[in-house]
Amino acid sequence: MRPLRLAVPLVALACVLPAAAQPPAPxxxxxxxxxxxxxxxxxxxxxxxxxxxxxxxxxxxxxxxxxxxxxxxxxxxxxxxxxxxxxxxxxxxxxxxxxxxxxxxxxxxxxxxxxxxxxxxxxxxxxxxxxxxxxxxxxxxxxxxxxxxxxxxxxxxxxxxxxxxxxxxxxxxxxxxxxxPPFEVRNYWVSWNGANDGQDEFMRRNYLNSGVGVPNGHAIGEYVQELIPKGKSVFDIPIADDATADHVVKKVAPKFAKGEFFSLGMEDGVYRSESKIDKELQAGLKDKYFLAASLTDPFLTLYNKVADKLLKAHPDSKSKIGFLAYGNLTIPPQRKMLAAKPLVAYLAAIDVDPIHGMDDPKSPPRQEYRDMMYRWAEVMQGRVVVYDYDQGMLVWRDLPNPSIGAIRQDVKHYKKAGILGVSTESRNAIATTFLNLHVRGQLYWNPDADVDALLGEVYERFYGPAAKPMAAYWGAILKAWDDTVVTEHEHFVIPAVYTPALVTQLRGHLVEAEKAVAPLAGHAGRNEKLYSERVRFARLGFNVLDHYTAMVKAAAADVDYGAAVAAGEKGLAARLELAKMNPTFTTRVVGVAPEGKDAGPAWFPGEVQQYRDLLAATDGTKGKLLTKLPTEWAFRRDPHDTGVVSGWAYRPVDLTWWKGRKDAGSVDSHRENPGHWGMLRTDVYMQAQGVVSPDYHSYTGYAWYRTDADVPAAAKAQIRFPGLFNEAWLYVNGHLVAHREYREPWWLSDYKFEWDVDVTAHMRPGSNRFAVRVHNPHHFGGMFRRPFLYQPR
The missing domain is CATH 3.30.379.10 (Chitobiase/beta-hexosaminidase domain 2-like)
Structure with missing residues (x-):
């Protein structure tokens, strides 16, 4: 098969010829x-x-x-x-x-x-x-x-x-x-264990720049150590006090005098302050994303004080001072203020939906982010760089998440707001991002570029004879991400996006692609070899996805931890093959510990280890499985905290409304639930099943799960919730038996999300009634792995 050949005449784009003039010969x-x-x-x-x-x-x-x-x-x-x-x-x-x-x-x-x-x-x-x-x-x-x-x-x-x-x-x-281009800053950097192979050339071939920007990382801590109250941390310093500004000025004045660029970015954590001026500026405002005091006004007051004092001493300095609009400094200032000219803000909305675009009605959080971005642009007079998380959804799993749906909308708002540009944090991890960095480069250069046209040309050029099935393969993935109602990030969303039906569909497309390139075997042509390699790249990436989703189903839905571990080990092996094929494909660099020596459950190997531990608790090694509790439980929202006083833990559940719906169990049925009991799966968290408000805001507040189950008699019985977000209360047979405290937001936890309760004294022969009350103040809510009863050794 011949490699791709293209006609390549050049047409003038910016020259209007007089009517009588003839264009020059080629x-x-x-x-x-x-x-x-x-x-x-x-x-x-x-x-x-x-x-x-x-x-x-x-x-x-x-x-x-x-x-x-x-x-x-x-x-x-x-x-x-x-x-x-x-x-x-x-x-x-x-x-x-x-x-x-x-x-x-x-x-x-x-x-x-x-x-x-x-x-x-x-x-x-x-x-x-x-x-x-x-x-x-x-x-x-x-x-x-x-x-x-x-x-x-x-x-x-x-x-x-x-x-x-x-x-x-x-x-x-x-x-x-x-x-x-409209943007001065157009770049990405590779974090964690991602490989940088070919990055410099790739960036410039796609109009990206490196080295253009202002330092903005976590830095202020080194300048305020002497101000930390005794027995406290850097997160307790007085922020907007004149003394703090004077102290910082003394430390950074030599840099400013030389015209250096430097950062006064907040440290990575949630700040709190007992300073009188901070409390006055803070005004009791709460950051809804970080569940903490919103401290933007105190911080920007500090930054302005520092910048004004430095400018007074060195009026001709060209120095720029970067800072992060991050953590509980993400929401823009509420008071009337403008940032001093040396200041450049990097807006890093890490806990805002990274899937959908700013104009997508399925994502109220993204629309809120749009409004925040415009306000920051006003305050900073355009000196805003968006700190972009391109792979934020599936961190540390190396599964396909191209993240194109959001940027194609958002970049037009960035242009309209007149910001300085975008700096993307990436793992490289091309098996995850695929065309994401290429499309970003094109859009940062020209926000009006036609993304559909960009994607449309890719498949023929990139896959040759496999263009049609691979276009269907990636098209199905992009559509799944565009259509999903989930607005959270990290690997818990995977079952909601990569359904069994989608995985089966992708497998079929990939088989067709492999058939299309099979005749190329043995051909020596440069393009023929590349077509085959690219399809193999897709196959290895699919293998990771296939085994990972099989692992999650076995663990979360089937309580079959032996099968989960076996699938997880296959997924890790496929990921290693990807890394061997090309170090840029994964966060797993060959020869480097992929996620640290003792990777916890936040990482792929750690999740597999968590299932090994659960297997030991159920296979007789450390415990014996008594029974799997039902996959589906009755579920009801409790926005007015009525359930406790109304006896929802023990009163009969009325499912008449639910059973009368033709679409019972669909996303829309849960989204439109006006407050009746319905049925909810325990292997996927609440919002992933449509437990949102009619306008797609994720449901926050109290909610109840209820089920009845026959439990075999046992001298000792414990209930294990292997995946449960939020503060929770467990009722057995109508009585409260345990309360689980929980540190929100969810990402401050240990990433196991387990809860183990001894219920021996509360069980009775035959049927038993279990109720779980949860309080979700943030994103992820409820159960996402099926609970079970077991007898520990």
Whole structure:
């Protein structure tokens, strides 16, 4: 099978010709029986300017089979420019040949940038093609734009993501184009154990910049150690006091005087303060996301005091001071205030729905975030960088979560708000993010880019003969994430998104894709090999998903921990194969402990270990299973806290309303439940089953689970809730037998979410009635793994 071939004529995008004028004849760059054009770059070029020229040489060679010559010495440059032949002039050399290009760049570049103005220009004059930008990186962006017009794409870091078409003749028609992106900050960084292979080139090929930004990490602690009250922590310092501002100023003044960029970002935790001025500024406001006092007004008052004092001492300093709008500093200030000019805020709304876009009616939290972002943009006068969590939903599991649905909506709001840009935290973990970083790069460069068109071209270029089934494969995944009603993040959402039906559907698409590339086996062509490798990449990623969802079903729905452990071990083995294939594919880097030596249940290996421990409690090793409690329990919301006084723990449950609904058990039936008893599964948490308000806000407040079950007689019996969020109360046969305290928000817990209660003294022969009352003040609510009774050894 022949590799993908594309027609690659260049059409002018920014040049309007007079009616009588005729467009110039196409200029043959390579092929057509002619030697390729010479690529020219200044011998004093910057590092990325040089790489831009080298990239043009390499890609033209791959496309046509003949590499152009590179003129990069003073003599060669002079000879190429004066020789009158066909040349592609890259970078600063282009500005020397045609000084008017500087004016074209200045016309589109951002005026008075806070950090840096990127812009590019492409122009053809006769036999000359000019490729130029406003700085070292931008020269490369200009080259990437030229190559993109010839059909070149870089969808993933490293060679597996490169799509270079083949053509006999490469030409350029009329060309006069200049462009500048609206965002100054456009980057991502790789955290945790993610691999950085190919990142530098991938970023610039997709118009992303590195090193453009302001330090914003957790930093203020080092400047306030002397202010920590005795016996307290950094989270107890007086925030907005003049003494705190004066103390910080003394520490950072040398940096500010030198014009350095530095951070005064809050530490990673929830602040509290007994300072009088802090209490006055805080005004009793509570952060609904972090269940703590909202301290934005005190913090911004501190930052303004520090900045004003520094500016007074050093009025000509170009220093920038970054800080995090994060934790209980996420909600924008409520008082009328503007941020001092040196300040740059990084808005890091870590606990807001990362799935849906700001305009999606299924996500009130995301709409709230939109309003917060606009307000921060006003307060900061545009000096806001969105700290973007691209893989926040499925942290530490390496399952597909492309995160494209949200950014395609949100980026238009970012442009409208006039913020500085977006900085994405990634694990790389390409098996999770897939095209996410590529699409982000395109949208950060041009927020009006057509995402459907971007995705539509991917599959043919990336998968070749497997394009159709792989388009169906990824399309089904994207649709599942777009359609879901869940707004939480991390691995607990997986069963709600990757249903058994979806996994079966994906398996079928993948089998068809493997059949499509099977005839390529043994072919030596570059593209043929890549098509097969990419389908294998998808297969290994699916294997992780398949085994993981099987593990969760076995543990959460079937209480079969032996099967859960076996599936989990297969999933971990498949993940290791992914990591061996390419280190950028997972957070599991070969040769490095994937999640730490003693990974807890927040991590994939730790979750498998949790099921091993539960197996030991039920298989006779440390305990014996007595009975599995029902998968479905009667369920009722209790928004007015009526259940305790009304005896919901023991009075008969009326399911008439529920049984009368044709859609009983659907998401909509739970969403529209006006307060009746219904049935709810115990293997998926509340919101994932539609327990939300009519406008899709996740339900917060009290709720009740009820079930009756026959329990075999035992000398000792304990009930284990292997997955239960929230504070909870357990009733057995109508009487309260245990209360479980719980630290909210949910992510402050041990990530096991288990509760074990001795109920021996409260059981009776035959049928027993169990009731669980929960209080959900935040996101995740209720049970998500089926409970059981067991007899410990």
């Amino acid at each position: 200029l043959v760059v390579a092929g057509g029986g002619k030697a390729p054009a010479v690529v020219v770059v200044s011998p004093t070029a910057g590092p990325w300017e040089k790489k831009a020229a080298a990239e043009v040489v390499r890609c033209v060679g791959l496309m046509t089979g003949t590499e152009p010559k590179l003129a990069d010495t003073a003599e060669a440059v002079d000879a190429a420019i004066k020789g009158g032949g066909r040349v592609i002039v890259v970078g600063g050399a282009a500005l020397k040949v045609d000084p008017s290009l500087a004016a074209a760049l200045a016309k589109v570049a951002k005026k008075e940038p806070v950090l840096r103005a990127d812009a590019i220009a492409l122009r053809r004059q006769g036999d000359r093609i000019f490729v130029v930008g406003t700085n070292d990186d931008s020269h490369y962006y200009a080259a990437a734009e030229l190559l993109r017009r010839w059909g070149c794409r870089w969808y993933l870091p490293t060679a597996i993501g490169e799509c270079i078409p083949e053509t006999k003749t490469l030409t350029v028609g009329d060309l006069d184009y200049a462009y500048a």
